[in-house]
Amino acid sequence: MRVTNMLSDVQYAMQQSQQNLADAEQQVSTGLRVNNLSDDPTASANMVTSLASSASVDQYTKNVTSVLPQMQTADSAISSIVTSLNSAITLGTSGASSNGVTANKQSIATQVETVLSSVISQANTAYQGVYVFGGTASTTPPFVAASTTYTSSQGSAASPLTSSTALTAGSVTTISDATTGESMTFKAAAGDTVATLQSAITSAVSAGTLSAGTTATINAHGQLSIATNSSATGIVVNSNDEALGSMTAVASTKVANAYAYVGNSNVNSVQVGDSLNVATNISGSQLLTSGSNAIASLTGLITALQSGTSTDIGTATAAVSAALSAVGQQRIPLDNTISQLNSQESYLSQETLTLTTAQTSLVGANIADAATNLSNAEIDNSAVLAAAAKAMPENLLKYLQ
Amino acid sequence: MSLNTSLTTAVQSLNAASGALQITNNNIANANTAGYTRQVAVLQAAASSSDGNSSLGNGVVLEGYQSVRDELLQTQIQQETQAQSGANAQLSSLQAIEPTFTTSTTDIGTEMSAVFSSISSLSTNPASSTLQQAVLTAGQNLATAFNTASSTLTAQQSGLNTQVTQDVSEINQLTKQIAALNPQLAQLKATGQDGGTVQDQADQLVLKLSALTNVSVTQTDNGETLTTGGGTPLVVGSQSFALQTTTGTDGMQHVLDQSGDDITSSLTGGDLGGTIQTRDTAIPGLLTQLDTLANQFATAMNAAQAKGYDQNGVAGTNLYTVSSSVSGSASTIKMAITDPALIASSSDGTSGSNGNLANLSAMQTTKLASGKTPGDAYASLVYQVGSLTSSANAESTATTASLLQLNDQLSSVSGVSINEEAANLITFQQSYEAAARVVSTIQALFSVTMSMGTAAAE
Numbered sequence: 001m002r003v004t005n006m007l008s009d010v011q012y013a014m015q016q017s018q019q020n021l022a023d024a025e026q027q028v029s030t031g032l033r034v035n036n037l038s039d040d041p042t043a044s045a046n047m048v049t050s051l052a053s054s055a056s057v058d059q060y061t062k063n064v065t066s067v068l069p070q071m072q073t074a075d076s077a078i079s080s081i082v083t084s085l086n087s088a089i090t091l092g093t094s095g096a097s098s099n100g101v102t103a104n105k106q107s108i109a110t111q112v113e114t115v116l117s118s119v120i121s122q123a124n125t126a127y128q129g130v131y132v133f134g135g136t137a138s139t140t141p142p143f144v145a146a147s148t149t150y151t152s153s154q155g156s157a158a159s160p161l162t163s164s165t166a167l168t169a170g171s172v173t174t175i176s177d178a179t180t181g182e183s184m185t186f187k188a189a190a191g192d193t194v195a196t197l198q199s200a201i202t203s204a205v206s207a208g209t210l211s212a213g214t215t216a217t218i219n220a221h222g223q224l225s226i227a228t229n230s231s232a233t234g235i236v237v238n239s240n241d242e243a244l245g246s247m248t249a250v251a252s253t254k255v256a257n258a259y260a261y262v263g264n265s266n267v268n269s270v271q272v273g274d275s276l277n278v279a280t281n282i283s284g285s286q287l288l289t290s291g292s293n294a295i296a297s298l299t300g301l302i303t304a305l306q307s308g309t310s311t312d313i314g315t316a317t318a319a320v321s322a323a324l325s326a327v328g329q330q331r332i333p334l335d336n337t338i339s340q341l342n343s344q345e346s347y348l349s350q351e352t353l354t355l356t357t358a359q360t361s362l363v364g365a366n367i368a369d370a371a372t373n374l375s376n377a378e379i380d381n382s383a384v385l386a387a388a389a390k391a392m393p394e395n396l397l398k399y400l401q
Numbered sequence: 402m403s404l405n406t407s408l409t410t411a412v413q414s415l416n417a418a419s420g421a422l423q424i425t426n427n428n429i430a431n432a433n434t435a436g437y438t439r440q441v442a443v444l445q446a447a448a449s450s451s452d453g454n455s456s457l458g459n460g461v462v463l464e465g466y467q468s469v470r471d472e473l474l475q476t477q478i479q480q481e482t483q484a485q486s487g488a489n490a491q492l493s494s495l496q497a498i499e500p501t502f503t504t505s506t507t508d509i510g511t512e513m514s515a516v517f518s519s520i521s522s523l524s525t526n527p528a529s530s531t532l533q534q535a536v537l538t539a540g541q542n543l544a545t546a547f548n549t550a551s552s553t554l555t556a557q558q559s560g561l562n563t564q565v566t567q568d569v570s571e572i573n574q575l576t577k578q579i580a581a582l583n584p585q586l587a588q589l590k591a592t593g594q595d596g597g598t599v600q601d602q603a604d605q606l607v608l609k610l611s612a613l614t615n616v617s618v619t620q621t622d623n624g625e626t627l628t629t630g631g632g633t634p635l636v637v638g639s640q641s642f643a644l645q646t647t648t649g650t651d652g653m654q655h656v657l658d659q660s661g662d663d664i665t666s667s668l669t670g671g672d673l674g675g676t677i678q679t680r681d682t683a684i685p686g687l688l689t690q691l692d693t694l695a696n697q698f699a700t701a702m703n704a705a706q707a708k709g710y711d712q713n714g715v716a717g718t719n720l721y722t723v724s725s726s727v728s729g730s731a732s733t734i735k736m737a738i739t740d741p742a743l744i745a746s747s748s749d750g751t752s753g754s755n756g757n758l759a760n761l762s763a764m765q766t767t768k769l770a771s772g773k774t775p776g777d778a779y780a781s782l783v784y785q786v787g788s789l790t791s792s793a794n795a796e797s798t799a800t801t802a803s804l805l806q807l808n809d810q811l812s813s814v815s816g817v818s819i820n821e822e823a824a825n826l827i828t829f830q831q832s833y834e835a836a837a838r839v840v841s842t843i844q845a846l847f848s849v850t851m852s853m854g855t856a857a858a859e
Contacts, residue, residue: 004816012805037499038794041787048510048780055514059521066525130526138753139528268755270524271762396823
């Protein structure tokens with residue numbers, strides 16, 4: 001074959017050699033085998049999925065870090081409550097055997113009041129603004145001092161509310177009972193009136209949610225009055241119904257040492273793994289007021305010490321013991337979750353490493369190979385340039401004289 | 402045989418050598434001229450004459466010159482040029498699109514992960530306004546990533562659209578020039594002459610045209626007839642047929658022949674073919690995938706949002722605003738809410754509930770209407786971009802290597818070898834010198850003959 005001009009071949013060879021050199025340099029400097037999608041489309045696509053997994057694992061790790069202190073705070077609060085209940089049992093036992101000396105029993109009753117205040121304080125523990133025992137109603141303290149009577153801000157003698165006064169559709173009125181430890185939540189539907197609310201309260205009493213004698217009436221001032229019977233330990237009423245306005249406790253009806261739970265029983269959960277969600281709160285009702293009502297038991301012990309017989313004190317003390325046992329049981333799943341979170345932290349750390357290794361395998365360059373390739377590309381490029389410099393100037397004219 | 406006959410023969414030799422030297426000189430002068438086909442002198446022995454019983458040769462005659470061509474190689478080079486230009490047109494656009502889908506801090510995949518991370522973070526404290534705002538910010542960043550990707554694709558498409566007009570304009574100029582050369586070629590052929598530099602010029606113009614679009618070349622008595630791959634005439638004899646462009650109902654430039662028929666889809670080679678293929682097939686395919694993902698993602702998130710309650714206890718409203726039709730979804734998607742309190746975290750109406758965030762988070766692993774999760778759908782899009790670019794790159798590389806080989810082969814046949822021409826210089830120089838020596842010898846003989854007559858008279 002006639003060879004007329006090597007220029008185009010030389011240019012092509014030089015270009016190829018320089019491209020190879022540039023590619024090798026890029027791999028060494030970036031540490032990546034795949035710098036563009038077209039370098040390896042399959043690896044690039046798989047990398048998208050892997051990076052998404054990494055982002056999820058990172059977030060799970062942050063979630064663990066975020067919720068663990070809150071749960072440890074809750075656990076610490078429960079621990080304090082257990083200590084307080086133990087103190088109350090000791091005091092109650094002492095009171096039951098104080099040989100009928102009233103002064104002694106009164107003194108012990110005062111000490112139990114202090115214990116109750118401590119328990120309420122622990123029950124209203126907040127972590128970074130979140131009340132840990134309020135269920136999902138976690139923006140306000142879950143345990144509130146109870147009164148026997150609440151009245152609406154709306155209504156007056158001149159313009160009284162009536163049973164046919166329309167309620168605001170979608171509004172919510174909640175009555176929390178310190179004696180039963182439960183709450184009635186009424187959500188007004190379109191067309192509902194005060195009479196509907198009254199009927200709902202009656203039904204709640206029948207069901208045992210509210211204490212017997214709890215009613216809603218229109219008082220002499222034209223206001224809606226929601227009250228429980230005087231022998232009960234009181235209620236707390238909240239409403240966002242504009243027709244009723246705010247519900248306020250009548251000051252003279254505050255019940256000493258009585259607290260109602262105004263949170264709810266709903267639980268939040270947070271994802272800390274692809275298939276792992278953990279509950280991040282225990283509702284105050286589950287912990288302290290449902291079943292063995294710890295708050296009511298302390299209130300009952302105080303009452304028994306103030307005016308009851310030794311038998312009454314003994315019975316009240318036994319109720320506190322039962323409450324203590326129930327509280328202790330509630331601590332077990334919380335402790336298990338804390339333990340699970342600690343384990344999960346270690347697992348996620350390992351998972352991060354696994355994903356990083358996989359990603360390096362997908363798109364990373366073997367540095368040793370990349371360095372060798374770079375060296376070879378440099379040698380090749382030098383050889384191509386040297387060959388071009390040698391061969392191109394040569395032709396017959398150079399030798400003809 | 403007379404001295405005059407010998408002198409004539411010697412003079413013919415001088416002319417032949419002189420002509421051959423001129424051809425060699427021309428070859429050397431055009432050694433680096435693009436498209437130049439080397440010429441060789443056509444030397445023919447002169448007809449012999451009879452002198453009684455013997456037949457004597459009458460020297461050499463320079464019949465003319467001939468270009469050394471290979472029509473098959475030329476055709477192959479034209480076809481390979483079409484393929485290379487087409488691949489390069491596609492590669493150029495796709496390489497401009499690649500970075501938008503390459504993993505970075507702002508690509509769609511990264512922003513989508515950030516959205517789900519922010520939702521998960523919010524679940525640890527659903528009433529936190531800081532964490533709520535983080536969700537809105539992440540959501541808007543994702544919408545922006547979609548907008549950017551869409552605008553990159555449509556900007557490329559717009560650029561290619563302009564390129565179509567430019568290519569058609571260039572095609573029309575080239576076909577005009579080829580048509581102008583055809584009468585010259587026809588005349589040369591009619592008189593039995595070699596096409597020479599006129600043919601070279603025409604071949605170069607056809608090669609430039611091949612870089613623009615797919616053409617077929619037919620040699621006729623009237624010169625070269627050119628048609629597109631679909632059979633649309635571009636040049637017939639001395640007449641060229643201009644192509645036109647017009648805006649179609651799709652907003653794109655369509656190519657029409659002289660009769661006004663749309664031939665856009667038949668233009669498959671060259672820069673114009675590659676441009677059209679990228680503009681009308683590759684990019685629309687990517688846009689559809691992108692729009693589908695944006696539309697289905699936004700719709701799914703809105704549906705999850707509607708299942709919960711915001712911080713005010715009101716049922717969740719749309720998180721994203723997106724067009725009802727799939728087309729244009731990626732360019733128009735944006736956040737529908739700006740108040741962080743409107744994120745529907747709650748499942749029970751309380752501000753502290755995170756129950757509905759599980760529904761929003763679940764969208765990460767829930768299959769959309771397309772049958773893929775959002776992450777998998779995006780990964781498919783990334784693969785498609787990479788695969789298209791990789792294919793175009795491979796085609797470009799392969800055609801470049803193939804063209805190099807073909808051009809080497811053509812150069813081997815038609816190219817000027819300086820070494821060869823240098824040798825020819827020596828050869829024809831020596832021929833000229835020898836012929837001149839003969840002339841000198843004959844001149845001397847004439848002098849002797851003339852002297853013979855003068856000496857006798859004395």
